[in-house]
Amino acid sequence: MKTRLCRLFFEIEQNGQAKRYSLAPLSAEEIGAGFVAGFKVTNRSEEPQPVYLVRVRENGVMYCTCPAFLWEQRKGQEPAAPQPQPDAMCKHCEALAACGAVTRNMLDVLKARTKLLDAAEQRIEQLTKNRDIEREAACRNADSLRRTIADLEGRLHEVTQRALQLQTSLSAAQAVTPKRRTRKVAA
Ligand SMILES: [Zn+2]
Secondary structure, eight states: OOOOOOEEEEEETTTEEEEEEEEEEOOHHHHHHHEEEEEEETTTSSOOOOOEEEEEEETTTTOSSSSHHHHHHHHHSSSSSSSSSSOOOOOHHHHHHHHSSHHHHHHHHHHHHHHHHHHHHHHHHHHHHHHHHHHHHHHHHHHHHHHHHHHHHHHHHHHHHHHHHHHHHHHHHHHSSOOOOOOOOOO
């Protein structure tokens, strides 16, 4: 394949003024851990040209490095913010979604998968907790059984000792008892 130069641009119109942006793909390092897709967006209508990374998180939520997005995000994280808070957005995220560079379908699929994974994780956590509770109960039962057996063994030992003592005393008593002699009957 011949080496070709491709350029991707989009425009954002705001207050009757159009700003032109160029899109560039991100390298694996630029996408970074926890993100699955994204673009480097450069504002070509300003000088110096601001550059933002607009990326999609693994959970299907978009993320931009522009100040407006970071402000939106901070607002959503404030303690008084109502839950659930809508995803933070900025004109760059909205533009990429609107022009199809990032498809809504991909975001929806990622969000649905994340929900399923979260549910599965919760279920596993619950099952692990239940198993631990059952194991603890089994251990408690085994402990109480072991104590009962030890107790019974102790009592059995005592009884055996007493039986032996009785046996010894009995033998001793039998040894000292004078034997009755049978009198010879006078003929
Ligand atoms: Zn932005």
